[in-house]
Amino acid sequence: MHSLLVIYNGTTKTEPIEDSLKCKLPEFILRSSGYLVDVAYTADQAASRIKEADASILHVPVSEIKTWGALLMKEKTAPVIWWCNDETANLSLAACGDHIMVDGILGPSMLPREIHWSLHFSAKQCFERQQWLKEREQLLSRIEERKWIDMAKGILSKVKNISESEAYDLLRKQAMNERKRMVDVATSIVKVYQLLQDQTQGGTTL
Structure with a gap:
């Protein structure tokens, strides 16, 4: 897994920020860990750019994961991973009881090797989930x-x-x-x- 797509929504969309704060953005952290990273801010951008990515990183509240996941899966079967930081965690408090399907979680405090293994297991989880859904449908x-x-x-x-x-x-x-x-x-x-x-x-x- 080398190419990742980071997705923002209207709430988490980043405004121009100081260079000193950019190191906390998911795309900066993932690029620093050796991954090719693209960014999408709209549904149309995400649907188009996921085709070239190995996984999507959702920088959105938990309540929006289902909608984004369905949109992305229509275009390509790839791991859907939630970026959990202070912002997205606070925006997700009301959705703690929701049944949300994600293949993995990443966060800003993770080291490159932790990100690597999390993405590795997310890919396996995605395959197993798709296999389960296929068997259920059959x-x-x-x-x-x-x-x-x-x-x-x-x-x-x-x-x-x-x-x-x-x-x-x-x-x-x-x-x-x-x-x-x-x-x-x-x-x-x-x-x-x-x-x-x-x-x-x-x-x-x-």
Whole structure:
């Protein structure tokens, strides 16, 4: 990890300051530690510049991390790290109970080797978090598919007066014959059945 993007918001945006105070800025500290650092002050700048960075350093209150993280992840999967100093910590007091997803924390008192290891573990955390989110999405998708298949089995079992096991075999055979996924066939069966039920209840003659 060599290239970092430091992001400010309207509250933490730095005005022109004396050279003696610049050493406390995250970009100065990170550059002094051997990293290439770019800075963004707006959402458009951040969305554009994150594409060239290995990680984002958010110099914002905790309450804004979720919004910034979502914006950045749309452009690139990269670690989202919070810069915690007196300013951002004070601005974040009201958000202490919020559930915030960050991959790591950096601060102005950290030495170069501490920054290095924090960024290293942040990269691992980012990968593991993305992997977990992907697995969660796949699990939810399988649960949704199972719901449609179970509903279709129940309908076929009722309409054709067969067991659910036989209904499942019928679904599978139809999917093979039509070269479709079972869930697609099941979804079609359920929707057609629901449409017929609505029409029947509405007194419509087919």
